[in-house]
Amino acid sequence: MAPTMKEVAARAGVSTKTVSRVVNHHPSISDAVRERVRRAIEELGWTPNAHARSLRTGRTGLIGLSLVDLKAPITARLAQALVIEAEREGLRVSIKPSRGRAERIAQTFASRGALFDAVVHIGPLPRGCEPPAFTPERPVVGLCPTSGPEGPAVLDSIDSDDAGAASALTRHLQRIHHHDVVLLGREAELPDAFLGELIHSFPDAPVLRPGSRSTHAADRAAGRTLAALALERHPWARALVCADDELAIGALSLLHDRQLEVPAQVALTGYGNIDDGRFSTPSLTTVDLDLPEIARRAIELISRRTAGDRSAPQRVVVPTTLIRAESTLGASHVEHWGTR
């Protein structure tokens, strides 16, 4: 009969949790304990087997990760952070690209129990996609944001502090005397908490948004189109404030084509702090969302839920940081590129 993890734990004089952590290379284990567990594993000839584990526990050890696609750098980076955090807990991640299609998202949600212990969904839910029922024992955690700050939480969610981000960005633009602002947003049918806060801060600013498309609406190509529209309709604009770094990068490429100096003639800001913005010329003033922290909190919440926490839906808000760079301050004031 094959030895069990329990027997390994007993022989090493530790808990099964510790054995699991050693097997999954958890960083918090001392070398001495690690060595003891390793010896016990070797002596008993035990193989950590996800398959056997899942039959014992009724769990699959798998998290389904629902996202539009991996094209957006923020999504790719967040997915990477989630895989790293999940592995620390001995969990695997199965990525389910939806391409924005409601039925694919619904399918991923419905795979809880059979395939996935939990599902993490990145981004807002597209139109026609109902939030899944709140089932704390098979949780769905929404990231960035699914519910919006106003309504009652219907799902567990980890959101960035968009109100704080918009407020910091507004103060920054005021301090450097940028009042003639045009807002560039995501497509109108998707909730966007950050843009909502910006509209609140700049009540008189025109808002330009891409037309309805199922995916990639807030990408670089859309940024180019919206920037051209802003110059045409609002020639007085002295700052383009974008709801996403990719929009801002696209806008920057158009401003270069039109030979407009950034920020001397038009200032530009983004949201997300992707690498492209730190290495563009000029570097991009933006908001850092602390994606590793968002991932950490998401996996932590899933661990609590699968361990038996049945409390009401939780909303965790992760602080953001304003990155002040050349696209608002000009080259001589820059301090932030390449600091990571």
Next chain:
Amino acid sequence: MTQVTLADVAAAAGVSTATVSYVLRAPERTDGTIRVSARTRETVHRVARELGYVPSAAGRGLALGTAERIAIMVPNLVQPYFARMAEALILALEERGLSTTLRLAHDAAAERDAVLGRTTQDVAGVIICPHSLSAELLAGAAPALPTVQVGGAPTPEIDAVVMAEQEGLLTATRHLLDRGRRRIAYVADPWLPSHEGPRYLGYFEAHTERGLEVDDALAIQGTDWDRHETGLEAMVGLLRSGAPFDAVTCINDAAAVGAMRAASLAGLRIPRDVAFIGFDNTEEAAFTTPPLTSVDPGVPEMAQRAVAMLIARLEGESGPARRESAPLELIVRASTGD
């Protein structure tokens, strides 16, 4: 009492767990990516009956696909090339009825452990986009599961979709030489010995075929190989060396964008003073200032080929390791002139 597992059935029937899983859930699917003979089918059903194999709730989950889950391993998802490749592989596998888990290889040992089955007991096969995988790393051990490598230097006994890296750099460097550039720097992978690796060879060949010499001072590196910072620091090094240059060709787009950033900060005009070429043709390339010329490795085609090779092995194909490659294409943009 120990529960009878899928693995027990597989061992007793003398087949893989993937086959058992497939046979036991066969009525539910008709697309048939795995072919099993009637005799094997019969054996599996008989053994499962004899052992009293009862799929539990989690077991049903396994029978519904876990045993045919494929591990996709990449060094990271921050590099757009790996994000794009991972997504292409996930979707291509899904199309063939196979589900996936994504693994990150933080180092060479993680790549080795995945290929040797130490960290991949939960899957039926592995597709790996390696950075460090090599014969030395495996030290004679054979892959434990059907394994396909995508990109990187081919490893003995592992099926591989090879990226035409040498041809890519050859094409890129020829393009710069055609445009009259004669002092072409190359941002290289610091983990490869200098003057080695297919990309360097392509860069070298483009020069020698025209009777031109390569200046060693122009083979530059950063601390690592895959970040925007890599190109930026390599470029700072080149600027500080004082060696004259009029073009830079890079191992990837991220490095090229970082290098362009350094050039801009140094007051150089692109492409008038210095031309740039990247590799991977990422989303970023079309929107840089100016837009970046880049080598497109054909990610969707590479992914399709990798999945086809893996499925052939899952279906029981034997024989020596196969090598395939996808055609690549130079996408010319303003960073190399009009």
